[in-house]
Amino acid sequence: MRFDVVTLFPEMFAGVASLGVVGRAATAGEVVVRFRSPREFGHGRHQTVDDTPYGGGAGMVMRVDCVVACLEALDADAPVGPAGAIRGHRILLTPRGTPFGQKRALELAAFPAITLICGRYEGIDERIAGFIDEEVSLGDFVLSGGEVAAMAVIDAVARLLPGVLGNPDSLASESHSSENGGLLEYPHYTRPVEFRGLRVPEVLAGGNHAAIDAWRRGQSLDRTVTSRPDIAPRAK
Numbered sequence: 737m738r739f740d741v742v743t744l745f746p747e748m749f750a751g752v753a754s755l756g757v758v759g760r761a762a763t764a765g766e767v768v769v770r771f772r773s774p775r776e777f778g779h780g781r782h783q784t785v786d787d788t789p790y791g792g793g794a795g796m797v798m799r800v801d802c803v804v805a806c807l808e809a810l811d812a813d814a815p816v817g818p819a820g821a822i823r824g825h826r827i828l829l830t831p832r833g834t835p836f837g838q839k840r841a842l843e844l845a846a847f848p849a850i851t852l853i854c855g856r857y858e859g860i861d862e863r864i865a866g867f868i869d870e871e872v873s874l875g876d877f878v879l880s881g882g883e884v885a886a887m888a889v890i891d892a893v894a895r896l897l898p899g900v901l902g903n904p905d906s907l908a909s910e911s912h913s914s915e916n917g918g919l920l921e922y923p924h925y926t927r928p929v930e931f932r933g934l935r936v937p938e939v940l941a942g943g944n945h946a947a948i949d950a951w952r953r954g955q956s957l958d959r960t961v962t963s964r965p966d967i968a969p970r971a972k
């Protein structure tokens with residue numbers, strides 16, 4: 737799968753694109769991450785990409801022409817598949833978008849390519865709406881730029897791709913997974929068996945797999961109801 741990112745700060749992605757699960761997937765060729773900066777298409781000696789808002793007010797607005805030129809340049813360079821050049825499904829990161837979640841991450845993992853558009857300043861000129869496929873928000877708060885949100889989408893989607901996680905079984909029991917009924921995951925323990933008087937639950941060391949499965953299921957239900965009563969009704 738390919739991730740194309742429109743960003744003024746590609747350096748911010750150095751960690752997420754080269755380390756951990758996404759880094760390994762990139763090395764193995766399962767994931768390709770490309771970056772392009774609207775600055776390349778900026779105006780004047782300083783390659784300016786922002787301007788003052790029509791109507792006045794605080795802050796600067798990202799120019800739509802620079803962002804669209806950047807999107808078109810990414811598409812013009814896109815690798816060609818059997819059905820022609822694979823254009824990325826365009827996602828604008830914005831606090832007014834649809835809140836991102838595991839369900840959408842799973843759906844996005846089925847796309848051959850997605851393009852993540854990171855705003856800065858007060859955001860991108862509203863006319864960008866005619867050049868995107870969807871708007872996604874990381875949550876009800878305001879970030880300084882779309883980059884952190886784009887990294888979250890890349891990480892959450894890439895780990896769902898076939899072959900990316902060492903043990904795909906771990907996906908099935910994870911929090912918010914549909915295979916787990918949308919519950920939060922059960923608690924994990926490892927050595928030492930006792931730490932400052934805190935012992936690993938006896939059932940986990942007993943080797944009775946049916947009992948372990950039942951205990952874990954009960955823990956998942958309990959912690960979902962306790963920690964996330966808002967998602968408990970839709971969990972099964």
Ligand code: SAM
Binds near residue numbers: 832853856860877878
């Ligand atoms: N003026 C905008 C508003 O009040 O809605 C906020 C602009 S914010 C400072 C700059 C950029 O950060 C946005 O264009 C968007 O790309 C990104 N951003 C901020 N919060 C976000 C969120 N919750 N989810 C996704 N992207 C976000």
